[in-house]
Amino acid sequence: MSTGPEKPRHIDARINQISTDDLLKAFGSPADDLAGLRAFVGSRMQRPAWPLPDSSDGVLEAAAPLLDGVDVTGLGKGRSQLYGFHYLGWLKPGVDAWLLTGDDRYLRAFERHLDEWVERRDSVTGEWPGLDVIWYSLGTWARCRNLLPTLEVLTPSSLSDRVWGRLVATLVGGARWAYDEHDVFRHGNWQLVCATELLHISAVLPSLVESAAWAERARERIEEHLVLDIYPDGGHYERSPGYHGMVLSALQTAARIDPAVAGHPRFAAMHTWLRELVSSGGWIPHLQDSGIVWPAELLSRGSSVQDRPLPLATVLPESGYTILRGDELRAVINHGPHIEHELESHSHRAVLDLVLDGWGEPLLWEAGGPPSYDDPGYLSWYQSGRGHNAVRVNDLELSTDRRVSVDPLVDTGPVAVFSGRHHGNGLEQARTIAMVREEPAYVVVTDKADGQHTFRAMWHALHPWRQVGPLTYDAGSPGLLLIEAGDPAETTVETSEGVARHPIVESRTAEYGPLYSLSLERSSGNFTTVLIPHRDVTPDVAVTRVDGDLVITQGSTTDRIGASSWSRSINGQLSWATGWQVRELPGLVRSTDQINVLVEGSRYVVTCSGRCGLWVRASGELHLNNIVIDAEVDDGWAHLTLPYAGAWTVDGGMARG
Numbered sequence: 274m275s276t277g278p279e280k281p282r283h284i285d286a287r288i289n290q291i292s293t294d295d296l297l298k299a300f301g302s303p304a305d306d307l308a309g310l311r312a313f314v315g316s317r318m319q320r321p322a323w324p325l326p327d328s329s330d331g332v333l334e335a336a337a338p339l340l341d342g343v344d345v346t347g348l349g350k351g352r353s354q355l356y357g358f359h360y361l362g363w364l365k366p367g368v369d370a371w372l373l374t375g376d377d378r379y380l381r382a383f384e385r386h387l388d389e390w391v392e393r394r395d396s397v398t399g400e401w402p403g404l405d406v407i408w409y410s411l412g413t414w415a416r417c418r419n420l421l422p423t424l425e426v427l428t429p430s431s432l433s434d435r436v437w438g439r440l441v442a443t444l445v446g447g448a449r450w451a452y453d454e455h456d457v458f459r460h461g462n463w464q465l466v467c468a469t470e471l472l473h474i475s476a477v478l479p480s481l482v483e484s485a486a487w488a489e490r491a492r493e494r495i496e497e498h499l500v501l502d503i504y505p506d507g508g509h510y511e512r513s514p515g516y517h518g519m520v521l522s523a524l525q526t527a528a529r530i531d532p533a534v535a536g537h538p539r540f541a542a543m544h545t546w547l548r549e550l551v552s553s554g555g556w557i558p559h560l561q562d563s564g565i566v567w568p569a570e571l572l573s574r575g576s577s578v579q580d581r582p583l584p585l586a587t588v589l590p591e592s593g594y595t596i597l598r599g600d601e602l603r604a605v606i607n608h609g610p611h612i613e614h615e616l617e618s619h620s621h622r623a624v625l626d627l628v629l630d631g632w633g634e635p636l637l638w639e640a641g642g643p644p645s646y647d648d649p650g651y652l653s654w655y656q657s658g659r660g661h662n663a664v665r666v667n668d669l670e671l672s673t674d675r676r677v678s679v680d681p682l683v684d685t686g687p688v689a690v691f692s693g694r695h696h697g698n699g700l701e702q703a704r705t706i707a708m709v710r711e712e713p714a715y716v717v718v719t720d721k722a723d724g725q726h727t728f729r730a731m732w733h734a735l736h737p738w739r740q741v742g743p744l745t746y747d748a749g750s751p752g753l754l755l756i757e758a759g760d761p762a763e764t765t766v767e768t769s770e771g772v773a774r775h776p777i778v779e780s781r782t783a784e785y786g787p788l789y790s791l792s793l794e795r796s797s798g799n800f801t802t803v804l805i806p807h808r809d810v811t812p813d814v815a816v817t818r819v820d821g822d823l824v825i826t827q828g829s830t831t832d833r834i835g836a837s838s839w840s841r842s843i844n845g846q847l848s849w850a851t852g853w854q855v856r857e858l859p860g861l862v863r864s865t866d867q868i869n870v871l872v873e874g875s876r877y878v879v880t881c882s883g884r885c886g887l888w889v890r891a892s893g894e895l896h897l898n899n900i901v902i903d904a905e906v907d908d909g910w911a912h913l914t915l916p917y918a919g920a921w922t923v924d925g926g927m928a929r930g
Contacts, residue, residue, distance in 0.1 A: 278401075278615035279463075280454055284408045288450045289395055291442040299445055300480050307434040314441070315429060317480045321422040322473055322529040329373055336370035338363070339382035345390040351647035352400040359394065359407055360415030361387075368423045377431070384436045391439045401616060410454060410463035410615075413447035414523075417470040420444060421477055445481065448474050452487055458497040461615050462509065462516045465502060468494035469523040476530045495527055499539045507542030508592030512609050513619050514550060515563030515642065517543065518571055525574050544575030549587045549596055550605065554633030556776040556783075558605055559641030560594075562619035562656070565776050565783040585710070586684045595682060597689045599710035601631045602806050606706055608693050611673040617646070622671040623661035624695050625704040629716065629753065631806045633778055636753045637662055638733050638788060640773050654771055658731070660788070664720050664798065665729045666698035683853040685871045686878070687711050688839045690853060700724055702798060709839065713812065713827045715805040717834060722798025730757075730793040730800045735775060738768050738791045741811065746791055751808045756816045757793055758801040758823060765794040849873045863888040863910075877923040885915045887923070895925040 287295065293307055303313040347358030367383030370376070399406040406412070421444060427437060451467045458464070472491035475484040502510045509517040521543045528535035547568045550557045557566040587596045593609015606627045611620040629637035640660025643651045658665050675697040683690040687710055694703040705719040720730065732738075736749025744757040744764060757764065773788035793800065803816055803825060815826045823834040831842045838858060840850035850858050851871045857863045861872050864879075865886035871878040877889050889895075891911035895904045898921060904911040915921050 278404060279409060282403075282405065283453050284405060284450065288408060288446040291446055293438060296438055296442050296445070299482060301482050303480070307438045311428060311434060311437055314478065314480065317478075318425065318428065319477050319479060321425055321477050322526040323422060325369065325372065325422050325426060328369075332366060332369045332373050335363075335366035336379055336382075339367045339386060340378060343386055345386055346393055346397050348397070351645060353646040355397070355399055356401070356404075356406055356409070356412065357415075359397070359412055361390070361419050362415070364390070365419045365423060368426065372426060380430065380432060384432055387440060388436050391443065404616075408447070408450045410451065410467045413451045414463075414467040414470045417444055417447055417474055418523075418526075421470070421474060424477070444474055444478075448487055449483070452483070452490055455490065455494055458494060458501065460502055460510055460613075462511060462520050463615050464494060465498040465520055466523040468498070469527040472527050472530055491527075492531060492533070495524070495531075495534060496537075499524075499534070499537050503539040503543060504589075504591030505539075505542070506589040506591045507539065507544075507546030508589055508594075509543070511561065511612050511614065511619050512592050512594075513561040513563045513642075514547070514557040514566045515559070516619065517546065518566050518568060521547070521571055525571070541575065544572055545581075546589065546592070547572060548581075549583065549589065550594070552603060552630045552633065553601070554630070554776060554778045555781065556778070558628050558630075558635075558639070559774055559783075560605070560607060560628075560639075561621055562642040564642050565774050567781040569781075586682055586689050588682050593677070595679075595691050597691065597706070597708045599708060599714045600712070601808075602636075602708065602710075602714045602716070603630050604628070604706065604708055604716060605630075606691055608677050608679050608695075610677065611675060618673070620673075621656050621658075621661060623658045623663045624671060624675050624677055624697055625693050625702070626658075626661040626663040627706060627718075628662065629804060629806065632751045632808055634751050635735055635776065636749075636751065636806050637804060638735055638773060640733070640771060640788060642774075644785065650772075659790075660731075660733070660771060660773075662732055663730075664702060664704075664722070664800065665731060666700065666702070666722070666798070667727050668729065669698065671697040672699070683869060685851040685853060685869055687841070687849055687871065688851050688853075700726075700798075707834070707839070709832065709841075711841070713805070713830060715803060715825075717823065717825075718800070718802040718804065720798060720800040720802075724798070725796050726798065728795055728798040728800075730802065732791045732793075732802070733771075733773075733788050734791075735773075735786070735788065737789045740766075744793070747811045748789065748791075750810075751806070752811075754803075754805040754807060754811055754814060755791065756803040756805070756814060758803065758816050758818070759793075759795065759799070763795050763797070767792040767794070861890060875925055878920065879915065879923065880920045881915050881918055883918045886912065887915055888912050889923055891925060893925055895923060898922055899924075 297310055304310045347355050350358050364386055367379045371379035394407050397406045448471055451471050455464050468491045471487050475488040509520050534540055559565045585598050595606045597604040604627050608625055628639055640655045643655045654660050658671050675695045677695040679693040689708050691706045694701055700722055702722040707717045732755060734748035734753055736752055738746040738748050741747050743761045746755045769790045771788045772785050774783040775786045776783050805814055812827055817824045825832045829844045833840050837855050838852040841848045850861055852858045853869045854867045862870055869880040888910045890909055895902050895911055904913040
């Protein structure tokens with residue numbers, strides 16, 4: 274029985290001690306020695322899916338340590354980093370630098386280090402129980418991904434036959450291990466990426482006796498993962514943009530080999546999923562242990578989806594993300610499940626949390642993924658709820674059983690409203706996130722929970738929070754003005770500093786820097802938080818309560834926000850009003866059933882779930898979906914019937930200021 278995340282140990286001499294005779298037999302004994310085998314393989318080898326790129330960026334810098342010497346055991350790297358070291362990504366730059374410069378010092382350094390690595394690799398022991406450092410799924414996948422493209426250029430090079438044979442034997446041994454390991458489906462990124470490289474090596478080295486069997490097994494696993502491990506909305510099972518990108522890149526390798534992968538609808542959906550999450554700055558937030566993802570190259574390989582315009586709101590139901598968009602402002606809301614993993618879950622201990630961005634920059638941010646899973650703050654900061662924009666209860670971490678439920682998204686045009694609830698803290702917590710898109714655009718977050726506990730609303734930005742009024746704080750430029758509409762006397766405010774990646778648009782990189790936290794604590798779980806983005810000067814905003822409604826005034830614009838309605842007046846004149854799941858907007862519209870409605874001037878846009886009676890303020894001729902109707906008018910109200918479920922437009926009414 275396995276004591277680790279993979280099958281019981283199945284490492285034998287045919288995997289890690291492949292002799293010259295064994296290697297010759299692996300190719301059907303086409304020659305008597307390594308030199309002859311090398312010539313045979315070179316004449317029959319197919320091009321890798323992604324040949325080594327012609328690039329000079331950072332190559333010499335990356336290869337420089339090889340000239341001085343590297344400890345090929347990787348000892349002292351840390352529990353998780355030790356495994357990553359043996360992916361041999363540090364070795365590949367030696368080949369890149371040799372191709373770039375023609376300097377044989379780099380080729381000799383590659384040769385020396387690979388030779389020593391083969392000699393010493395199986396003496397290294399990792400700290401993960403039941404998981405070999407060298408022969409495990411990510412190790413065999415990543416080494417093949419790093420080394421297989423080098424085989425194309427090293428086979429005709431002056432690399433010694435002995436080390437060339439060791440390079441090929443490493444690839445063959447890894448493929449054999451992967452073939453034995455992945456005989457049945459299991460969830461997660463490990464098996465999927467491993468299967469793609471099993472297919473890859475079978476295509477590049479078709480003269481290997483085992484290639485056909487490898488390809489058959491790889492195709493079986495890939496097809497299963499496209500059905501069971503990729504959600505219908507295109508997201509990867511683990512919900513992490515970083516791991517999604519890793520998996521998609523691997524599938525793009527498979528797609529260059531197998532047309533069935535390229536034509537699979539889930540493969541196309543994975544590209545669309547990335548596009549949905551890209552900010553105007555070209556990056557994707559670092560959600561669920563992810564780094565910041567720059568998907569331009571990945572998306573360029575899926576160019577068939579490039580030019581489709583994005584909707585104003587997107588719900589990714591299986592992945593558990595909702596994206597609300599305005600002209601500049603964008604919100605990404607997390608409402609997905611906690612997902613298991615081969616070792617440790619990449620799901621963060623937060624739900625109904627959100628991030629905001631505008632003008633290509635983060636405005637409301639989160640801790641994101643760590644620099645390494647060995648980081649001492651991995652669980653206490655990066656994965657913790659305290660590093661996310663959410664309400665914590667009694668400073669406890671969210672349970673894995675979140676019991677999240679989300680209402681259908683409401684989108685009336687000027688306003689989009691997300692509502693959900695969860696029980697991950699042992700009680701029901703509800704959150705509504707409403708975005709008004711028209712300038713001045715902003716977001717209102719309403720949190721509700723019953724009972725007396727220590728509730729702590731956490732908010733994070735890349736700039737320090739500066740108090741500018743009672744429960745009013747500003748962070749940065751571009752930045753965010755945050756106004757909490759509660760009672761200052763019942764609220765304890767604290768600020769602190771953590772760390773998170775900052776996207777750098779000019780270089781498409783990300784560097785760690787400060788993340789500034791604002792904590793609002795009270796014994797009640799009810800918070801109303803107004804988040805107002807600004808590019809330059811902090812806006813002058815007043816937030817009050819009138820008859821239970823929230824009233825927000827910026828300059829000449831006044832918004833009145835009820836539990837299920839929003840209206841905007843400019844210079845005292847009504848500009849528009851909207852309601853969702855309402856029967857009435859006072860003075861404007863009434864109905865016999867719940868409707869979503871937008872009123873702009875003399876136009877009413879109404880969505881109903883069935884046949885419905887409607888009264889609108891009117892004078893003169895009425896049109897229903899551009900058809901003149903004879904409506905009964907009484908005391909300035911026109912009565913008409915919406916005959917069935919759907920969206921309807923009524924023109925000719927008279928909205929009152």
